[in-house]
Structure formats: structure tokens, C-alpha cells
Amino acid sequence: MNDPRSKRTLSRAIAAALFASAFNAAAVVNVQCPCDNNGDADCTDAGETQPPGMVCMHLTAGDSFALMSDDQELYTFGFGDRTGVAPAQAIAGGILSSEWPGPTIELDEGDQFYLALTNVGTVMRPDLFDPHTVHFHGFPNAASVFDGVPETSIAINMGNTLTYYYNIVEPGTFLYHCHVEATEHMEMGMLANLFVHPAQDATGCETQPGCPIAQRKGGDASAPMGYVYNDDDGTTAWDVEAALQLSSFDFDFHDAHINVQPLPFAELLGDYPQLNGRGYPDTIRGDSDMDIPPSTDVVTQTLGSRIEVTAGDRLLLRLSNVGLDRFWTIKAQGMTMKIVGTGARQMRGIDGKNIYREVSSWNFGGGESLDAIIDTAGLTPGTYFIHATELHQMSNRTQLTGGMITEIVVN
Numbered sequence: 001m002n003d004p005r006s007k008r009t010l011s012r013a014i015a016a017a018l019f020a021s022a023f024n025a026a027a028v029v030n031v032q033c034p035c036d037n038n039g040d041a042d043c044t045d046a047g048e049t050q051p052p053g054m055v056c057m058h059l060t061a062g063d064s065f066a067l068m069s070d071d072q073e074l075y076t077f078g079f080g081d082r083t084g085v086a087p088a089q090a091i092a093g094g095i096l097s098s099e100w101p102g103p104t105i106e107l108d109e110g111d112q113f114y115l116a117l118t119n120v121g122t123v124m125r126p127d128l129f130d131p132h133t134v135h136f137h138g139f140p141n142a143a144s145v146f147d148g149v150p151e152t153s154i155a156i157n158m159g160n161t162l163t164y165y166y167n168i169v170e171p172g173t174f175l176y177h178c179h180v181e182a183t184e185h186m187e188m189g190m191l192a193n194l195f196v197h198p199a200q201d202a203t204g205c206e207t208q209p210g211c212p213i214a215q216r217k218g219g220d221a222s223a224p225m226g227y228v229y230n231d232d233d234g235t236t237a238w239d240v241e242a243a244l245q246l247s248s249f250d251f252d253f254h255d256a257h258i259n260v261q262p263l264p265f266a267e268l269l270g271d272y273p274q275l276n277g278r279g280y281p282d283t284i285r286g287d288s289d290m291d292i293p294p295s296t297d298v299v300t301q302t303l304g305s306r307i308e309v310t311a312g313d314r315l316l317l318r319l320s321n322v323g324l325d326r327f328w329t330i331k332a333q334g335m336t337m338k339i340v341g342t343g344a345r346q347m348r349g350i351d352g353k354n355i356y357r358e359v360s361s362w363n364f365g366g367g368e369s370l371d372a373i374i375d376t377a378g379l380t381p382g383t384y385f386i387h388a389t390e391l392h393q394m395s396n397r398t399q400l401t402g403g404m405i406t407e408i409v410v411n
Contacts, residue, residue: 028159028160028161029087029088029090029091029118029161030087030116030161030163031056031058031087031116031118031161031163032114032116032163033056033114033116033163034051034054034114035048035049035050035051035054035056036048036056038086039086039087040058040083040084040085040086040087041056041057041058041082041083041084041114041116042056042083042084043056053108053110053111053112054111054112054114055107055111055112055113055114056083056113056114056115056116057081057083057103057105057113057114057115057116058081058082058083058085058090058115058116058117058118059079059080059081059082059102059103059115059116059117059118059134060079060080060082060090060091060093060094060097060098060117060118060119060120061077061078061079061080061098061117061118061119061120061132061156061178061190062077062078062080062094062095062096062097062098062119062120062121062122062123063075063076063077063078063096063098063122063123063124063125064076064077064078064080064096064097064098064099064100064189064300065096065300066100066189066249066277066300066301067290067292067300067301068249068272068279068396068402069278069279069280069281069282069396069400069401069402069403070279070396070398070400070401070402072251072272072396072398074249074251074254074255074272075124075188075254075255075257075258076098076100076188076189076254076300077098077122077178077185077188077189077190078098078099078100078101078102078188078189078190078300079098079099079102079103079117079134079178079190079192080093080094080097080098080099080102080103081099081103082094082118090118091118091120091159094118094120095120095121095123096123096124097300098189098300099192099277099300099301099302100189100277100300100301101189101191101192101193101245101247101276101277101303101322102176102189102190102191102192103192104192104193104194104243104303105176105192105193105194105195106194106195106197107168107194107195107196107197108168108196108197108199108201108202109168109169109170109171109196109197109198109199109230110168110169110199111166111168112165112166112167112168113164113165113166113167113168114163114164114165115134115163115164115165115166116161116162116163116164117132117133117134117156117161117162117163117164118156118160118161119131119132119156119157119158119159119160119161120158120159121158121159124258125257125258125260127260129157129158130158130180130181130185131150131155131156131157131158131180132155132156132178132180132185132190133148133149133150133153133154133155133156133178133179133180134148134164134176134177134178135147135148135149135176135177135178135179136148136164136166136174136176136194137174137175137176137177137194137367138172138174138175138343138344138367138369139166139170139174139344140169140170141166142167146164146165146166147179148164148178148179149179150179150180155180168196170196170344171196171197171198171199171228171229171230171344172195172196172228172229172341172343172344172345172346172369172371173195173243173318173319173320173341173344173369173370173371174194174195174196174320174344174369175191175192175193175194175245175320175322175367175369176191176192176194177190177191177192177322178190183265183268183324184263184265186322186324187249187250187253187254187268187324188254188257189249189277191245191247191322192245193243193245193276193303193318193320195243195318196344197216197226197227198227198228198229198230199230200214200227200229200230200231200232201213201214201216201217201226201227202214202217202218204219205231205232205233205234206232207232208232208233208234210234211232211233211234211237212224214226214227214237224237224238224239224314225238225239225240225241226238226241226316228316228340228341228346228371228373229340229341229346229371231346231348231354233354235340235354235356236340236341236346236371236373237314238314238315238316238373239309239313239314239315240307240308240309240313240314240315240316241315241316241318242305242307242315242316242317242318243276243318243320244275244276244305244317244318244319244320244386244406245275245276245277245319245320245321245322246273246274246275246319246320246321246322246323246328246330246388246404247270247273247274247275247277247322247323248270248271248272248273248274248323248324248325248326249270249271249272249274250264250267250268250269250270250271250272250325251271251272251397252264252267252269253268268324268325269325270323270324270325270326271396271397272396272397272402273328273388273393273394273396273402273403273404274402274403274404275305275386275404275405275406276301276303276304276305277300277301277303278290278301278303278304278305279396279401279402279403279404279405280394280401280402280403280404280405280406281401282301283304283305283306283405283406283407284304284305284306284406284407285304285306286304286306287302287303287304288302289304305406306406306407306409307406307407307408307409308408308409308411309376309408309409309410309411310376310410310411311376311377311379311381311410311411312376312377313376314373314374314375314376315373315374315375315376315408316371316372316373317337317370317371317372317373317374317386318369318370318371319362319364319369319370319371319372320368320369320370321364321365321366321367321368321369321370322366322367323365323366324366326365327363327364327365327366328363328364328365328388328393328404329361329362329363329388329389329390330361330362330364330386330387330388330389330404331360331361331386331387331388331389332360332361332372332374332384332385332386332408333384333385333386333387334379334384335360335374335376335379335384335408336358336359336360336374336375337358337359337360337361337362337372337373337374338356338357338358338372338373338374338375339356339357339358339359339362339370339371339372340354340356340371340372340373341369341370341371342364342368342369342370342371343368343369344369361389374408376410379410380410381410381411382409382410383407383408383409383410384407384408384409384410385405385406385407385408386405386406386407386408387403387404387405387406388403388404388405
């Protein structure tokens with residue numbers, strides 16, 4: 001076994017086994033979900049009834065590794081989905097199983113959302129005892145205790161679980177992240193997509209005609225698949241939806257972390273730009289379909305970014321920027337993006353008029369989200385590209401494959 005990556009794989013497996021056996025004895029997994037009887041956050045088991053509008057989920061927070069498009073492994077923190085896993089197995093299954101980015105959360109306006117978070121610790125950094133939280137970025141929580149900001153709410157220590165409660169009252173594109181030592185934990189990968197569908201999907205427009213119930217809520221085949229907001233005029237209707245999270249990793253920061261060195265906060269430089277945690281051409285591979293070399297066990301990047309539509313479809317891009325060191329400019333080559341929402345708010349003036357903008361590119365910074373609709377009617381079938389506009393952002397630190405590029409295929 002001369003391959004250093006194979007040796008790391010073995011050492012991870014041994015460390016994880018030892019860590020789990022020692023850790024489980026003192027851990028307490030207490031998932032709270034009103035419709036769940038066995039603590040697995042799944043209300044579809046025998047004898048359980050899930051009321052309409054009640055959603056439960058169980059996440060773990062820990063560490064793992066991610067594979068860059070030049071085969072460079074980077075040490076990460078992150079979230080993993082343990083919904084449906086029995087409490088006794090949740091921690092062992094969550095160790096070294098964090099995803100990059102974290103599991104996508106998709107909700108409907110009006111939902112009651114119970115989100116349990118269990119901190120499984122950092123097996124590759126046993127010297128750390130970091131707590132973790134979930135911060136629902138941009139969402140108006142009724143109580144600060146569930147906001148995830150450790151100075152004003154609760155943080156979860158290793159081996160413990162906290163269940164967050166959210167009354168989902170606003171639609172739009174959000175994101176979630178850990179807010180403990182936010183710069184470090186976000187740079188390390190504790191970030192994920194989160195979006196909320198509007199009530200209009202199920203009701204249609206309140207006052208305007210020609211705005212039917214959406215297909216995703218039982219509408220007929222002539223209806224749009226959904227709406228972005230409660231627009232009451234149908235102008236945010238879409239047929240195909242894709243969430244793309246713009247991010248970047250700093251190689252030196254991640255390398256220093258796994259080697260227990262001082263972290264270069266003041267020198268953060270995103271030299272691995274990514275879409276949904278991957279660089280091109282990994283972005284166009286299917287979900288969970290990474291090109292993993294046999295010498296590595298890195299399987300944490302589960303989200304592809306390739307988009308396929310039929311000519312005439314209205315494509316909704318739910319874009320969020322989670323970069324820490326720069327603004328990103330994203331461009332739809334040969335296409336027009338109609339910006340209908342920013343920061344999980346519909347672009348509508350105080351006089352009630354829509355103030356959408358039609359652009360070919362958009363510049364936005366960390367923590368911002370964007371709802372863009374591309375109408376593919378009249379487009380020539382073929383492959384189009386969404387990409388960052390600066391050339392060095394379409395490669396990685398070694399100037400090889402990688403960067404913010406993905407494909408939209410119009411059939």
C-alpha cells in the first residue's frame with residue numbers, strides 16, 4: 001500500500017471506528033418531531049401519521065473530505081442527512097459522512113419545519129471540540145433561540161442534539177450555514193441550499209385570471225410547474241427549477257486545518273471556485289456521479305449542476321453566493337436572465353409594479369441570493385453555458401480543470 005491516499009483512507013476508517021465506539025457511549029441523540037414515534041425524524045413508518053404541512057429532518061454536523069476537479073482532496077466540515085436513521089445508528093453513520101454542500105432543504109410556505117441537528121464531532125481533528133448550529137440565512141425567525149447565532153441562541157456541543165422549529169411564512173431562495181466561528185466553519189464547507197415554494201402553487205392567483213394551480217400541487221399539464229413568489233399575476237411562473245450555489249475553497253486554509261496549523265484568515269483566497277461543491281467538468285456529472293479515483297473514498301459531493309430543458313420551458317435558477325472573499329459575476333452565455341427576486345424578495349416596487357430586470361450577467365456578493373428565470377422559447381436547441389466571467393474563476397489553483405462552469409442543454 002504505497003499510495004498515500006490509500007493510506008489516508010485506511011487511517012480514516014480506523015480513526016472513525018475508534019472514535020465512534022468511544023463517542024457513542026456518551027452521546028445523546030434526541031430528535032423531536034411531533035408525528036414521529038421512534039426518533040428517526042421520518043413520519044411514514046407503520047403506525048405514524050404525518051399531518052399536512054408538517055416536515056421533519058435530522059442532520060448531523062461533522063467533518064469529511066471533498067475532491068476537487070484536479071483530484072486534490074481537501075479537508076472539510078459539513079452537514080449530513082440522517083433522516084430515517086434510528087437514533088442509535090445516527091452518530092456512527094454521520095462520522096466522516098458530511099456532504100459538500102450540505103443536504104438541500106426544500107419547503108412550502110405554511111409548513112411547520114422541525115430540524116434536528118446532532119453534532120458528531122471532528123474525527124480527523126480530535127483536538128477540536130467545536131459546537132455547531134444551523135442558521136437559516138435571511139429568514140425571519142419568531143424566536144432568536146432558533147436563529148443559530150451563538151451569541152443570542154443555542155449552539156450544539158459534541159454528542160448532543162437540538163431540534164429547531166420554523167414556521168415557514170415567506171417564500172424565496174435562502175441558504176443555511178453554521179454560524180459558530182462563522183468564517184472558519186463556512187470556509188470549511190458548512191453551507192447548503194434552502195428554498196421555499198409559495199402558497200400560490202396550491203391556490204393559484206388570488207385576484208387575477210390565467211394563473212392556475214401549479215403542476216407540483218396537482219394542477220393540470222397546461223399549468224406551470226410552480227411559481228417563485230405569490231405574484232398574483234403569474235409573472236414568476238417556471239417549468240424547470242435548478243438550485244446553484246456559488247462557492248470557493250482556499251487550498252492553503254484547508255491544508256493548514258488538517259495539518260493543525262494557524263489558519264490564514266487574513267489571506268483567504270478562493271482558488272477553487274465551484275458550483276454546488278464541484279468544479280467543471282464534475283459540475284455536469286449526475287447527482288452522486290463523481291469521477292472518483294479508486295485510491296480515494298471521497299464521495300461527499302452529491303449535487304450535479306447540469307440542467308436539461310425542452311425548448312419553450314421557463315427555467316428558474318435559484319442562485320446563492322456563499323463565497324467569503326469576493327463578489328461573483330455569473331453569466332448565461334447566449335441567454336437572457338430575468339431577475340424576479342433578490343434576497344428572497346420579489347422585485348416589486350412600493351407602488352406594486354414589477355421591477356424585474358433582464359440581463360445576461362449579474363454580480364452579487366456573499367450571503368446574497370438571486371431568482372432568475374430564463375425563457376427558452378425561440379432558443380436554438382443545443383448546449384449553453386452558465387459560468388463566472390473572470391477567466392481565472394473558470395479553472396482552479398493549478399490552472400487545470402475546474403471552476404464555475406456548467407451546462408444548460410436545450411432539447
